[in-house]
Each structure stands twice: as structure tokens, then as C-alpha cells.
Amino acid sequence: MSDAGQGAGAVPAKDERVKEISGLRKALIRPELGAIVGTIAVFIFFFAFAADSGMFNAQGILNWSTVSAQFMIIAVGACMLMIAGEFDLSVGSMIGFAGMSIALVSVTLQWPVWIAILLTFALCIAIGALNGFIVVRTGLPSFIVTLAFLFILRGFTIFFPQLIERQTIIGGIDDAAEGDWLAPVFGGKVGGWIFDWLGSIGAIGVFERGTRAGEPIVDGIPMLIIWALALVAVAHVILTRTQFGNWVFAAGGDAQAARYVGVPVNRVKILMFMFTAFCACVFATCQVMEFGSAGADRGLLKEFEAIIAVVIGGALLTGGYGSVIGAALGALIFGVVQQGLFFAGVESSLFRVFLGVILLFAVILNTYIRRIITGER
Amino acid sequence: MTAFDHDPIVEMKDIEKHFGPVIALNGVSFDVRPGECHCLLGDNGAGKSTFIKTMSGVHKPTKGEILFEGKRMDFASPRDAMEAGIATVYQDLAMIPLMSVTRNFWMGREPVRRVGPIKFMDFKTANEVTMEEMRKMGINLRSPDQAVGTLSGGERQTVAIARAVYFGAKVLILDEPTSALGVRQTANVLATIDKVRKTGIGIVFITHNVRHALAVGDRFTVLNRGKTLGTAQRGQITPEELQDLMAGGQELVALEGSLGGTV
Ligand SMILES: Nc1ncnc2c1ncn2[C@@H]1O[C@H](COP(=O)(O)OP(=O)(O)OP(=O)(O)O)[C@@H](O)[C@H]1O
Ligand SMILES: [Mg+2]
Numbered sequence: 001m002s003d004a005g006q007g008a009g010a011v012p013a014k015d016e017r018v019k020e021i022s023g024l025r026k027a028l029i030r031p032e033l034g035a036i037v038g039t040i041a042v043f044i045f046f047f048a049f050a051a052d053s054g055m056f057n058a059q060g061i062l063n064w065s066t067v068s069a070q071f072m073i074i075a076v077g078a079c080m081l082m083i084a085g086e087f088d089l090s091v092g093s094m095i096g097f098a099g100m101s102i103a104l105v106s107v108t109l110q111w112p113v114w115i116a117i118l119l120t121f122a123l124c125i126a127i128g129a130l131n132g133f134i135v136v137r138t139g140l141p142s143f144i145v146t147l148a149f150l151f152i153l154r155g156f157t158i159f160f161p162q163l164i165e166r167q168t169i170i171g172g173i174d175d176a177a178e179g180d181w182l183a184p185v186f187g188g189k190v191g192g193w194i195f196d197w198l199g200s201i202g203a204i205g206v207f208e209r210g211t212r213a214g215e216p217i218v219d220g221i222p223m224l225i226i227w228a229l230a231l232v233a234v235a236h237v238i239l240t241r242t243q244f245g246n247w248v249f250a251a252g253g254d255a256q257a258a259r260y261v262g263v264p265v266n267r268v269k270i271l272m273f274m275f276t277a278f279c280a281c282v283f284a285t286c287q288v289m290e291f292g293s294a295g296a297d298r299g300l301l302k303e304f305e306a307i308i309a310v311v312i313g314g315a316l317l318t319g320g321y322g323s324v325i326g327a328a329l330g331a332l333i334f335g336v337v338q339q340g341l342f343f344a345g346v347e348s349s350l351f352r353v354f355l356g357v358i359l360l361f362a363v364i365l366n367t368y369i370r371r372i373i374t375g376e377r
Numbered sequence: 378m379t380a381f382d383h384d385p386i387v388e389m390k391d392i393e394k395h396f397g398p399v400i401a402l403n404g405v406s407f408d409v410r411p412g413e414c415h416c417l418l419g420d421n422g423a424g425k426s427t428f429i430k431t432m433s434g435v436h437k438p439t440k441g442e443i444l445f446e447g448k449r450m451d452f453a454s455p456r457d458a459m460e461a462g463i464a465t466v467y468q469d470l471a472m473i474p475l476m477s478v479t480r481n482f483w484m485g486r487e488p489v490r491r492v493g494p495i496k497f498m499d500f501k502t503a504n505e506v507t508m509e510e511m512r513k514m515g516i517n518l519r520s521p522d523q524a525v526g527t528l529s530g531g532e533r534q535t536v537a538i539a540r541a542v543y544f545g546a547k548v549l550i551l552d553e554p555t556s557a558l559g560v561r562q563t564a565n566v567l568a569t570i571d572k573v574r575k576t577g578i579g580i581v582f583i584t585h586n587v588r589h590a591l592a593v594g595d596r597f598t599v600l601n602r603g604k605t606l607g608t609a610q611r612g613q614i615t616p617e618e619l620q621d622l623m624a625g626g627q628e629l630v631a632l633e634g635s636l637g638g639t640v
Binding site for chain 1: 435454455456459465467471472473474475476480483484485486487489495496497498500524525526527528
């Protein structure tokens with residue numbers, strides 16, 4: 001029998017059944033392809049139909065970038081978690097809960113805003129850890145466990161402000177945040193001098209009259225966008241380049257196989273639940289700082305929007321496969337379509353039709369590509 | 378047979394394993410020496426998988442002891458057993474089809490480059506070693522990024538075996554590596570087993586195919602309903618006797634008439 005194979009170290013002949021794959025094809029066959037094609041299609045569409053609506057001037061770009069960045073922040077968390085093989089349906093409720101927590105601590109208790117923010121982050125990440133702990137301990141589907149938290153957290157978010165303040169919207173956070181050192185990290189703007197300069201050379205519009213005459217219409221990049229880009233970059237590098245990233249893929253690809261070779265699957269999954277909670281909390285904090293208020297109905301349905309962006313981005317619903325860049329592009333598609341239809345003056349209910357079509361189209365393309373890459377049948 | 382000049386690497390004594398009311402193993406003794414291929418045979422449900430899972434730290438034996446290089450061992454996890462040098466290629470492979478060959482090969486033991494607190498995976502080294510180790514086993518990969526799902530069954534087995542050998546296994550446990558393979562791929566895997574054995578690694582080869590066992594085995598132990606029916610050495614047993622032993626004796630004799638000795 002031993003002569004059936006080649007001797008150790010011998011180089012077997014080149015396999016005649018392996019077709020040479022062209023560089024172009026190789027560059028194209030990637031998990032994000034569906035999202036890349038979708039993004040290009042969406043931009044072409046709006047260039048064609050809404051170019052003169054102001055969608056692509058400085059203010060317009062800022063508008064859809066901000067909305068896309070919001071989607072991106074929660075999509076990054078959902079993407080990492082989905083690749084690790086789990087879902088979090090409590091993201092939307094967590095957003096409402098976190099915002100209300102900041103409001104109650106800073107406005108009702110009158111504590112400094114930075115303490116309110118840090119406390120809220122600690123609380124939300126702890127709830128994320130609890131979600132994860134219950135999932136790995138009981139072996140229940142995360143779908144069910146986090147569905148329970150969807151209701152629990154939303155319930156508290158409505159109950160506490162009503163109990164304490166007799167209302168479900170709490171304002172005055174902007175006043176409380178005045179002079180706070182941490183609040184601008186979420187609600188501030190950066191790069192104002194670039195826009196001053198752009199305004200002065202006439203590259204972007206400036207106010208013609210009023211108290212702000214001569215100032216550029218866009219006076220900085222919101223921290224929200226910086227957070228989104230930073231989260232995407234960090235998550236992408238961790239997922240694709242680090243040991244931990246390999247464990248995330250392994251935990252979602254086949255938890256049992258990963259355990260056999262010593263991957264700490266439970267720890268990885270719990271950490272991903274905590275990361276998702278962190279992302280939801282970043283979203284909530286930015287939103288609260290922007291509006292200056294917290295509302296009990298904030299974040300409704302956000303979990304599904306995050307999951308849709310992730311799926312458009314090429315991730316596999318059952319875990320083990322996906323891309324953060326893809327999810328970010330999915331979020332961009334989401335934001336551009338939502339705001340673009342508004343700019344184009346299209347009836348806003350058509351947003352859903354458009355989104356459904358893109359979702360279907362991207363997912364079909366993704367499934368096809370994934371089969372080529374992974375040999376799935 | 379040179380293998381018998383050595384002491385066993387792993388010795389399992391009177392192992393019992395109960396799952397609640399189910400007695401999966403009822404006093405099984407077994408050992409494996411460096412450079413030998415010890416085949417573990419038995420029908421479906423005989424307890425083969427349960428037995429090797431006990432050996433590799435997945436299950437704790439209800440009773441009995443495990444000696445590794447003469448010392449009593451108490452593996453708390455598969456990781457412990459792996460670190461001691463017991464590597465297992467499971468029936469269900471422990472490979473993730475969606476992930477690349479390199480990612481699978483290094484899973485759990487990634488080569489890292491530290492930058493501050495972050496452990497980056499050293500893909501250059503990882504890819505090179507993977508390609509080289511697969512080449513040694515006679516498989517030319519298209520690319521180390523290729524997903525395991527695109528490999529054939531035999532190639533996947535080979536990745537799993539190459540991985541175990543590379544990480545310094547002293548004992549390699551193979552749970553039915555040939556059960557889903559065609560003739561050629563089976564021959565390749567058997568050749569790989571032979572190659573690995575010659576490097577001085579002890580192999581536990583589980584199968585219910587007598588011909589595959591006889592092709593590479595040095596010793597044969599037959600399990601039946603959680604008990605050993607005995608151990609035989611190469612040359613001391615005919616294929617027919619082994620076949621009979623596996624089926625528990627009588628039944629097959631009766632069957633043989635109607636099938637004309639084709640089993
Ligand atoms: N985790 C478990 N809980 C309860 N019973 C189990 C468990 N694992 C195995 N068993 C039982 O132990 C017996 C032996 O199973 P095992 O998987 O070891 O058989 P096997 O010899 O590997 O069979 P096959 O050739 O089909 O792989 C079976 O009756 C099985 O149902
Ligand atoms: Mg088995």
C-alpha cells in the first residue's frame with residue numbers, strides 16, 4: 001500500500017484539473033462583491049436621477065454620510081457577532097435604553113455627563129455579557145435569548161422615565177453637556193478649519209447672510225462619522241489579520257470543531273455580544289448628544305436594519321463567513337437610498353420597495369459567490 | 378516488529394464510560410506504541426468513538442486509568458491531551474469548510490506577531506508552512522486561501538493529518554478516516570498513515586473495514602458492545618477471522634451462506 005503515494009518531500013505533478021484562475025476573476029470573487037456592486041448601482045442611480053437636487057453638494061453628502069454612519073456603527077457590531085455565529089435582536093432596545101440611562105443620570109440625578117456616559121457604557125456592556133453568558137451556558141438560540149432582552153430593555157426604557165419624570169422624553173442633555181470633556185467625543189465635530197478653508201476658496205457653499213454670514217455651511221465632520229469609520233477599520237483588521245479574528249470565524253463556522261482544537265469559543269462569543277452592546281451604546285450616545293434629548297422609542301427596529309446591512313454585505317446568517325467592509329457598504333447603501341429618495345422627491349414609502357429589491361439582489365449574488373469560494377453545495 | 382521494542386506511549390486500562398443509564402464502554406484496555414498502527418475495529422455503536430474521545434480528553438472515563446508515557450494522566454480537556462501529544466482527527470473532521478486551509482491548519486495555535494496588546498496572525502509564515510506540509514503529504518494546494526470546503530474528502534483528511542503531525546503529535550488518532558472515501562482517495566489516506574507511522578508516531582486507526590485495517594495495521598483490537606473481544610497481531614489472524622470477530626461471531630457465519638462470502 002505504501003507505494004501508492006509519493007515519497008515525503010517529493011513534489012507531485014501539477015494538478016491538471018485545476019484551472020488557472022485569472023487575476024481579475026480572483027479579485028472579483030470576494031464576500032463583499034454583492035455590496036460593492038450594490039453600492040455602485042445605487043450611486044449611479046442617484047447621480048442619474050438626483051444629481052441636481054443637492055444630494056452631492058457638501059451639505060447633501062454630509063446628510064447621507066451621517067445617516068449611513070449611524071447604520072454602520074450598529075452593522076459593525078452585528079457583523080462580528082453574526083460571523084461568530086450569533087444574533088442580537090436587543091440592539092434597538094439597547095439604543096433606547098442607553099440613551100435613557102444617560103438622560104436619567106445626567107438630567108434627573110444631575111451627575112456630570114461624562115459619568116453618565118461611562119456608567120451607561122459599563123451597564124450596557126454588562127447586559128451584552130449577560131446575553132452572551134445565557135446563550136453559551138444554556139445553549140439556547142441567541143435569537144430567543146436576545147428577543148427576551150428586546151422586550152425587557154424596552155420595557156425598562158419606558159417604565160423608568162415615566163416613574164421618575166412622568167414623561168417618556170427627557171430633554172436638557174445639551175445644557176448638561178456644556179463644558180463636559182467626554183460629551184464632544186460623541187457629539188462634537190472635527191476638521192472645522194478644513195471647511196473654513198474650503199469655504200474661503202469657494203469650494204463649498206457659505207452662508208450669505210445672517211449671524212453666520214461667511215461661515216461655511218458645513219462646519220465640520222460629526223464625531224459620529226469618525227466613530228463609524230474607526231469601528232469599521234478596527235473591526236476589519238481584527239477580523240482578518242489577528243488570532244482573535246481567526247477564533248471569531250472558527251466559533252461561528254463550527255463551534256464544536258473549534259473547541260476540539262482549543263479555541264475558547266464561549267469567551268469569543270461573549271466578547272462579541274459585549275462588542276455589539278458597545279456599538280449600540282456608541283450609537284445611542286452620539287444620538288443623545290446630537291438631539292440633546294432621550295426618547296423611550298429610540299432605536300426601534302434598528303436590530304433588523306443592522307442585520308440587513310450585514311447580510312447585504314455578504315455575511316452568512318448561520319455564521320462563520322462574512323466581511324466588515326461588506327457590512328459597512330451595506331450600511332452605506334441603506335443610508336444613501338433612504339436619504340437619496342428624499343432628495344429625489346420620491347414618495348418615502350417607496351424606500352422600502354427599493355430596499356427590498358436591493359436586499360434580494362445582493363443576497364442572491366452573495367450566495368452565488370459564496371458557493372464559488374467555499375465549495376458549499 | 379520494531380514497534381514492540383518500545384514501551385507504549387499511551388496505555389488505557391479497564392476504561393469504563395457511562396452516559397447516564399447507557400454503558401458505552403465496559404472495561405476496555407488498549408495501548409499504542411511508537412511507530413505502530415493499532416487498528417480499532419467494531420460495528421456501529423460498539424463504542425469506538427467514545428473510547429478514543431476518552432483517550433483524547435473529550436470525555437472523562439467513569440472508571441479506569443490512562444497512562445501516558447508511563448505516567449498517570451487526567452486530561453481535563455482536549456487541549457490538555459493535545460499538549461501532551463495526543464492528536465485526533467475526528468470522524469466529523471474538526472475542520473471548518475467555510476474557512477481557508479491555512480486558517481484551519483493553524484486554528485487554535487495561530488502563529489502570532491505581537492504589536493502592543495494585539496496578536497496579529499503571521500499569515501506569511503502560516504501560508505508557507507501550510508503549503509510545505511501539504512506538499513510533504515503529496516497534495517499540491519491551489520492556494521493556501523482556498524476554502525477547505527472546496528477540497529475533496531481525502532484531501533481534507535490529509536489536511537487534518539498534516540496539521541496533527543506538524544504540531545508534534547506522538548499519538549495520532551484517526552476516527553474512520555476512510556469511511557466516506559472512494560478507492561483512490563482511500564489509498565492516498567492509507568499511504569499517508571504509512572508515511573506518518575514511519576516517522577515514529579503511534580497511530581490509532583479506527584475503521585469497520587477489515588481490508589483497510591489489514592492494509593496498514595500492525596495490531597488489531599476488536600470492540601463489541603463496549604467490550605474488547607481481543608487483540609491480534611499482524612500475520613496471526615486471517616481477514617475472515619477478523620471479520621467474524623467484528624460481527625460478534627455467529628451472525629456472520631449464518632449470513633455468509635446467503636451472500637456467498639462477499640462480505
Ligand atoms: N454523549 C452520549 N450520550 C449518550 N450515549 C452516547 C453518547 N455518546 C455515545 N453514546 C452511546 O454509546 C454507544 C457507542 O457509541 P460510539 O459513538 O462510541 O460508537 P462507534 O463505535 O463509534 O460507532 P460508529 O461506527 O457508528 O461510529 C452508542 O450506543 C451511543 O448511542
Ligand atoms: Mg464512531
